[in-house]
Amino acid sequence: MDAPRTPLADPDFRRDVLAGLAAPIRAIPARWLYDRRGSELFEAITRLPEYYLTRTETALLERRCPDVARIAGPGQAVVEFGSGASVKTRILLAAIAPSAYVPVDISGDFLRDAAASLEEDFPGLPVHPIEADFTRPIELPAELAALPRLGFFPGSTIGNLIPSTGVDLLRAMRRTLGTGAWLFIGFDRVKDPAELLSAYDDSAGVTAEFNSNLLTRINRELDGDIPLDAFRHRAVWNEKLSRIEMHLEAAREVAFEVAGTPFAMAPGETIHTENSHKYGERDARLLLLAGGWTPVEEWTDEEARFALILAKSEPARSAP
Ligand code: AVJ
Numbered sequence: 001m002d003a004p005r006t007p008l009a010d011p012d013f014r015r016d017v018l019a020g021l022a023a024p025i026r027a028i029p030a031r032w033l034y035d036r037r038g039s040e041l042f043e044a045i046t047r048l049p050e051y052y053l054t055r056t057e058t059a060l061l062e063r064r065c066p067d068v069a070r071i072a073g074p075g076q077a078v079v080e081f082g083s084g085a086s087v088k089t090r091i092l093l094a095a096i097a098p099s100a101y102v103p104v105d106i107s108g109d110f111l112r113d114a115a116a117s118l119e120e121d122f123p124g125l126p127v128h129p130i131e132a133d134f135t136r137p138i139e140l141p142a143e144l145a146a147l148p149r150l151g152f153f154p155g156s157t158i159g160n161l162i163p164s165t166g167v168d169l170l171r172a173m174r175r176t177l178g179t180g181a182w183l184f185i186g187f188d189r190v191k192d193p194a195e196l197l198s199a200y201d202d203s204a205g206v207t208a209e210f211n212s213n214l215l216t217r218i219n220r221e222l223d224g225d226i227p228l229d230a231f232r233h234r235a236v237w238n239e240k241l242s243r244i245e246m247h248l249e250a251a252r253e254v255a256f257e258v259a260g261t262p263f264a265m266a267p268g269e270t271i272h273t274e275n276s277h278k279y280g281e282r283d284a285r286l287l288l289l290a291g292g293w294t295p296v297e298e299w300t301d302e303e304a305r306f307a308l309i310l311a312k313s314e315p316a317r318s319a320p
Contacts, residue, residue, distance in 0.1 A: 076149065083107075083114075243278060
């Protein structure tokens with residue numbers, strides 16, 4: 001008799017993996033890289049010498065949050081989109097005298113932990129966690145109705161999205177935060193491809209492990225038998241689309257099953273697992289404008305590796 005098959009597997013994960021492996025260009029959405037182990041590996045990536053992003057952005061925040069405080073003014077309800085309550089959140093909150101903190105995340109467990117640790121560090125600051133998918137407009141709690149709002153979206157997370165989806169997200173954030181709100185957002189800049197490639201293919205092999213962990217997860221949660229040694233981590237700079245792509249490349253002919261479905265790949269074929277878009281100065285501003293946000297101020301490090309932009313949602317108008 002067959003043993004029961006992974007009854008707890010997430011049906012969305014199953015659907016995305018089966019569809020992604022069967023597609024003519026194989027691709028699995030990047031969000032599935034972040035299981036417990038994947039999140040730990042990403043944390044390790046942020047400390048790698050080659051991965052300049054986190055270090056650069058954190059230093060920029062330390063230096064520039066006082067400017068944000070001066071421009072936006074005190075008493076903002078800070079709405080953070082995605083895994084919040086990080087070191088970066090604390091830098092912002094410590095600098096701007098906020099009236100409330102609203103972390104929004106799809107994972108309720110994560111949110112509750114994050115909210116609790118933040119309340120300890122900022123006694124007296126009202127914290128209103130919201131468990132929701134922030135790619136859609138969200139109704140904010142009534143207590144926040146009268147407060148000015150500042151959205152926070154650091155980490156170059158916007159870079160995970162293709163530009164059209166990124167614009168949809170910016171528009172959803174505008175709906176959530178309303179006219180007159182601020183958005184403080186981080187963009188990774190276009191730079192020498194060699195520097196980008198080493199950030200996504202580090203010498204210690206941590207990014208390779210982060211990428212391959214997706215196969216381990218598929219094998220565990222979706223009853224797969226993918227031989228890990230048949231795949232190599234590949235980071236590619238796509239000049240036309242201005243992005244780093246992560247792929248898992250078949251090193252030889254390989255056949256495997258996932259959830260009872262057979263797949264075969266030829267040597268050199270890949271599974272596309274993540275995009276990380278890089279934006280020039282004007283590119284980032286144009287993306288924000290397309291999403292309904294007017295850039296007001298921006299800051300970058302000495303080498304212009306990373307940019308923080310403070311933008312405002314102004315009343316819609318089509319006339320000049
Ligand atoms: C979390 C999406 C910002 O694109 O740099 C790092 C993820 N992937 N190394 C990025 C990532 C491989 C990261 N983001």
